[in-house]
Amino acid sequence: MTSVLDQVGLVARRSVRRTLRQPALIVPTIVFPLFLLAVNSSGLSAATDIPGFPASSYLDFAITVCFVQGAMFAAITAGTELATDVQSGFLNRLQLTPLTRLAILIGQMAGATTLALLGAVTYLAVGVIAGVDVKSGVGGAAVLIVYALFTAVAFSGIGATLGARTGSPEAVQGAFPLMFALFFLSSMSMPRELISIDWFRTVATWNPASYLIEGMRSLVITGWDGTALWRGVAIGAGILALSFWSASRALATRMART
């Protein structure tokens, strides 16, 4: 009898192999956030002149958006991969083995997490080469990578919920613009206190994505900011718990084996 840990390892290895063998998944995850970073940091560089703007370089301010976008790509990947397994019948194959639901769920996340790791390391490397100054130092950069992975896993739970519930990769991909909108309505491009439009500032204040981004951003532009980090991690943990709970329920419905 294989232990749950062994089962997770086997499913995870397959998930990572699949992901790494699909350039169509890897290239956009790396290129798209960096492209957006290049556009934003040149187009919005004047924002640093606004009194009270917390960074002297917009590149420093915006680099963390890449990590969040990477997490979104990871979420979509986790969802489409699970939906593909439902649609192709591969999930039925897995169900016929002693594999537990937990092992499927955690194992299936491995590919998306690997993708997020590849992305995070690349964003940071490109950012540093382009002049990003990580105020919290090398330790902070390492925490930033771990934080990005943690966010990616939390959001992958949402993708997995959609994938298990719909069984349709297209439906999961259709949710991408919604997630993108969630981040645009946050403090992604501008500090909350500097957003001049009232409703936008209110939405950004209530939007949990703002705190995730601010936690990450603090490591780059402030140094070690316990409050920002604590808030971000708490929000991330909340999303992680909720998304895995809902993914597990969706998978339980999908896996109707006796």
Add this chain to the structure above:
Amino acid sequence: MSTNHRGIVVEGLVRTFKGDIHAVDGIDLEVAAGEIYGFLGPNGAGKSTTVHMLTTLLPPTAGRATVAGFDIAREGADVRRHIGAALQEAALDTFLTGREHMDLQAGLSGLGKADRARRGTELLERVGLIEAADRKVGGYSGGMKRRLDLAMALVHSPSILFLDEPTTGLDPQSRSALWDEVERLATDDGVTVFLTTQYLEEADVLADRVGIIDRGRIVAEGTPDELKRDIGGDTVEAIPADPHDLERAAEVLARFGERAAHSPKGVAVRLSRGAEQLADIVRALDDAGIALAHLQLHSPSLDDVFLTKTGRSLEGAGEEDEAAEEPVPA
């Protein structure tokens, strides 16, 4: 309801889906250990739903069944330990190689690392895929995918094997190779095989016994020979050279047996004494001055059995029923 029966026992099994669709509507059957049971029916007849229930992937709405002596509803994990299944989809990961598939399946089935590699190689050799073992499955042909699917189903040496339409879409050569392997499994290894098919020839060639399912109900069951014998003897069909002679030909043939299904241009009767009447028929038609374009003696097939039991031909019968097999749980 664990029993000592090591094969399959099904009693009043029912599965309904949303919209009051009775995909499987109270079937009873028994498959002895080591037997090849052919489950024949058109698309949408309830074959795959039955397999999904017997392999524990879908809970039954009513009725009960044991597989390898274990109850499918209450002892799912035990059932799964004793069965192998190659389901209709041949669900494989196009980005993994054949060997990686075997390793994953063997690992999940509880084999240790060394055993995994050994068993994987052994089965890949057996199904003729050893040379393609390190190629990604995305590049495999349909026949190769089916063979890999079969190898994966056998990885933990199951005593009962479910094959859901294993040769659908395969070329004749691949089909024949798969038949040989299934036959070898049953004969040499004593594996019980539950095989669904919509191909008459497949059921005829492979199965020790056949159950014919239509619209969720078993309409006939027995050995292929028994089923054919049950519906009577050979039929003869005559197509007159002149279509105006059709009615007279029918009158002549009526002397030799009961009317049977025929093509639009011909007339057919079921012969009471079989082929030995053929010469008399030719003489009688000749005496009546009826020139023939075509005369054919036809032994009963499983399609005739299906036609007799359901009033429809097996070919094309499924199209009208296909919607019934949409797996939307009630």
